[in-house]
Amino acid sequence: MxxxxxxxxxxxxxxxxxxxxxxxxxxxxxxxxxxxxxxxxxxxxxxxxxxxxxxxxxxxxxxxxxxxxxxxxxxxxxxxxxxxxxxxxxxxxxxxxxxxxxxxxxxxxxxxxxxxxxxxxxxxxxxxxxxxxxxxxxxxxxxxxxxxxxxxxxxxxxxxxxxxxxxxxxxxxxxxxxxxxxxxxxxxxxxxxxxxxxxxxxxxxxxxxxxxxxxxxxxxxxxxxxxxxxxxxxxxxxxxxxxxxxxxxxxxxxxxxxxxxxxxxxxxxxLGLISFFTVGKDEVRAWTIHRGTTAVKAAGKVHSDMERGFIRAEIVNFNDFKKWGSLSKIKEKGLLKIEGKDYLIEDGDIVNFRFNV
Ligand SMILES: Nc1nc2c(ncn2[C@@H]2O[C@H](COP(=O)(O)OP(=O)(O)OP(=O)(O)O)[C@@H](O)[C@H]2O)c(=O)[nH]1
Ligand SMILES: [Mg+2]
CATH class of the missing domain: 3.40.50.300 (P-loop containing nucleotide triphosphate hydrolases)
Structure with missing residues (x-):
């Protein structure tokens, strides 16, 4: 910006x-x-x-x-x-x-x-x-x-x-x-x-x-x-x-x-902007998008391949993540969301894009 x-x-x-x-x-x-x-x-x-x-x-x-x-x-x-x-x-x-x-x-x-x-x-x-x-x-x-x-x-x-x-x-x-x-x-x-x-x-x-x-x-x-x-x-x-x-x-x-x-x-x-996050051992990163951006468009922000070969997005919101402290707990509680292309990303979503090109 x-x-x-x-x-x-x-x-x-x-x-x-x-x-x-x-x-x-x-x-x-x-x-x-x-x-x-x-x-x-x-x-x-x-x-x-x-x-x-x-x-x-x-x-x-x-x-x-x-x-x-x-x-x-x-x-x-x-x-x-x-x-x-x-x-x-x-x-x-x-x-x-x-x-x-x-x-x-x-x-x-x-x-x-x-x-x-x-x-x-x-x-x-x-x-x-x-x-x-x-x-x-x-x-x-x-x-x-x-x-x-x-x-x-x-x-x-x-x-x-x-x-x-x-x-x-x-x-x-x-x-x-x-x-x-x-x-x-x-x-x-x-x-x-x-x-x-x-x-x-x-x-x-x-x-x-x-x-x-x-x-x-x-x-x-x-x-x-x-x-x-x-x-x-x-x-x-x-x-x-x-x-x-x-x-x-x-x-x-x-x-x-x-x-x-x-x-x-x-x-x-x-400006109606929100943040989503990608996490991993290599990189923890904040991405800025407009509210109302779809998962597939958000994927494109990270990499064009991810948009092109988008399969699904695995999402946990930061607030849930912080509350439970680990991904395994999140899964256990059923809070890991599997979303398709049209899902609207929310502020604080931690996203893992699955894609195939
Ligand atoms: N008293 C007071 N003086 C200020 C304040 N902000 C800036 N100044 C003073 O105003 C003068 C001009 O400040 P600048 O920040 O250069 O103003 P500018 O808008 O960038 O000026 P140009 O680029 O020349 O248009 C300086 O002497 C500042 O110290 C403030 O909040 N209070
Ligand atoms: Mg100046």
Missing amino acids: NIGILGMPLTGKTTIFNLLTSQHRQTDSFSSAKTKNIGVVKVADERIDYLSSLYQPQKTIYATIEIIDIPGISADIPEKLKQEIFHQVQNSDALLMVIRVFEEEAIPGDTDPVRQLESLVYEIILRDLELVENRIGRLDSSKRKLTLSEENEKKILERCGQHLGDGHLLTSLTLSEDELKVLSGYGLFSLKPIVVAVNLDEEQLRENKFPNQEKFNQFIEEHHMASIPICGKVEMEINELPEEERQLFLEDLGFKESGITRLAQVLYQH
Whole structure:
């Protein structure tokens, strides 16, 4: 999974990138659009910890999230530069919009959460309108008669164009699976799920109160976004402490978990993602899939041969596994499920795919 960070200048994007990825990139203005920060972080999962300690595998592989940090977007930067900046997160699976609510005299910039979101939404709608219109233009300028699928594509694009032109994100347009498939190659920004990180100062965080909060919450809901509170600067400082002290300070701030763990939870929920596990002496591994994925498709995620030659899946859910502690107990209790291609994988399923190619 790849997450692109988007925000106005000086909202704390790089600070939050550093916090999430435990890096130390300079928190200064980027000098050019060519600059971006990329970090890969593992998604903490106690279930994997448990399985790994039990199986003692050679490799333990957690799910990962790749995060890309780019320069700030503002209305006054040249169009060409803006295009280049946006291009850096065009292939991201989701956007993390960082907005600044903390007050700091020395750092110029808007602190109104809603106005920043409106600007960002406006920017991504403009990007998408341009993408959609370009593609329609290219289809229109074709010298030959359009194929049936091109006609279909054009119709979908026109619907999108209309919706965007009315000022709406594409996430609020009802699109069928097939229509989404047609659009999937374009890297449309407003089709990406959005999580908003609200960068607060300590007091705002403690009191769970900031200016325009109600309107902000309403905006989030109306636009099908999710949000998480973050205290960029303070959490970054906590992150620098020795590990055993971190938890104490985090809790003092009112958080149970680190920034990346909180973000992962919100992302999984907002994007409808779940984890399943494969276990063995070689490897204990977490796999990320969309809720509603069939066993055979999940097999394909592990290896294309497993999808092609799929016979059955032997499944025990982690909760049962932990409760009984061993596979033989699980079998004895009749909790080992033998499932076919169409079984829908559940969060925490430990799966053994049987296949034959
Ligand atoms: N008071 C306060 N300052 C913060 C917070 N988060 C970031 N800053 C400061 O804001 C300044 C800008 O932070 P960056 O993380 O570089 O912001 P950015 O959004 O990446 O900036 P650009 O990439 O230039 O758009 C730095 O001086 C940070 O220390 C915060 O939560 N509170
Ligand atoms: Mg930055």
